[in-house]
Amino acid sequence: MTVPSGLAEGPIYLDYNATTPIDPTVTEAMQPYLSTAFGNPSSDHHYGHGPRAALDQARAQVATLIGASGGRIVFTGSGSETDNLAIRGTVLGAGRERPHVITQRTEHPAVLQVCTALQRWHGAEVTYLPVDGSGLVDPAALAAAITARTVLVSIMAANNETGALQPIADLARITHERGALFHSDAAQMVGKLPFDVTTADVDLLTVVGHKMYAPKGIAALYVRSGVPLEPVVYGGGQEHGLRAGTENVALAVALGTAAELASDDLAVGNQHRVQKLRDHLHDRLATGLPDRVLLNGPMAARLPNTLNLSILHATGHQLLAALPGIAASTGSACHSGTHEPSPVLTAMGLDTDRGLSALRLSLGRWSTTDDIDRAADQIITAAR
Structure with missing residues (x-):
């Protein structure tokens, strides 16, 4: 496997959780969509056909990596935006008065800050579950925290600092038994370990490109079929109506290629x-x-x-x-x-x-x- 040129001369790189070098195969796959295949994927003519097909392929590649046979893959600009769409979109889409959200104290700031904003601007109640000495959430604590007003539970799959793996399937099961939706920020886990959204039974999953050898500026949200979400960005109806703006095809292709490479890595x-x-x-x-x-x-x-x-x-x-x-x-x-x-x-x-x-x-x-x-x-x- 070709080593990225950025690693050839520099210090020993032991910061892959912060960001990954771009795989040269990913860089190569992007190139046509930065030059000849420049068309708008929404255009119904020759120049739009190739980019639209590339977007469809990239969605399929991401879906394959996470075991998503149904639902939607929504491309976004970052993990933070994806978490905002998942959490804020679910809370506003539920349309409930004083909605209740549950997360944990060791979440990424993208989750914690959107929860704070929901408290401030939308009257939401947020419960922050404690973790034990290993950084793990007790499923019993989640069960005790869920109320009739709980609309969403958001627990990261793997901690970015310690690597702690939460019992996602157990937490999702408890959440669904009480009638709420379950989101997981899996930025650190996807590509490093096998993950299947069907087996884990999650409703929403965050995937981030620059944590898995794609460039910064591209991420994706898996949305299970039937989950109502309010968009964060309004406009022309792109990305299943959940994230307006002409799609960055080159970056979507990069994420799709990175997802396929990750699938190959896990297979061997x-x-x-x-x-x-x-x-x-x-x-x-x-x-x-x-x-x-x-x-x-x-x-x-x-x-x-x-x-x-x-x-x-x-x-x-x-x-x-x-x-x-x-x-x-x-x-x-x-x-x-x-x-x-x-x-x-x-x-x-x-x-x-x-x-x-x-x-x-x-x-x-x-x-x-x-x-x-x-x-x-x-x-x-x-x-x-």
Whole structure:
């Protein structure tokens, strides 16, 4: 598999959860729709036929990746927009007075902020479920939180920081038993592990291109047949009437191609290769820094590529500053020069020192054993 040119000369890339390099096959697939196949897919003439067929194919490729035999695939401009369409669209589409929404404390800001906006502008009530020390939601807590006014439950499939995998099928079943709809932001999970919307029984699912080797600026929302949604963008009726604006065919083709590549990767078990590399990195660090390395998040129920560690007696941001040969993320946020622990790790009950010591190391398609060994050597040396 061809390595993207952007990875050839730079630091060891261990930040795949932040964004993925664009696969060269994806770049190649986009090219005709940036030049010769320029037509508007809504045009009923020669120049519109090719782009319209490409859009249909891209929808089918995304649907195949997530096991969607029915429903709609709606292309959007980002994961944040997709979450807004799913959550705000469902709440407004329900048309209920004082609608109730349930989410969790460790959700992505795109979910948390739209919930806050619904409280502010539409009188919604929002329940934020706690998580345990591994970052997981208790299905019993969800069952206890649902009321007759609950219209939607939104729980991410996999956490972007720890990789924690929520029990989506159980949560969706409980939600449907009480008559509400279920949405999951699966930006981090889709493409890394098999996911089937029918088996999981979700009503709405967020898929994001730049988390799976497509460019930024393209995402998709799966909408189960019969789910009523109010559009976020009004206009000419594109995307099943849910997202107006002439479609960006090149980016849709990119997402469709990335989805097909992900399906191929999963079919040959590439996730197992990545998991072995992740575990090798963990073992190297734990051996090289005895009694200083603590795993944040579940040992088993997490993404195969994600390793969130606290290295005691070192802060994450200082450690990364001493590692110019590695591109990774910390578990803290910087506000006006002051570092604060990640809200995700704080919600899991981790103390401040452990939160500030966290590193998120996320692997991907082009991670190699040599990369992992060199990264481990550099981290151990810097931490010592």
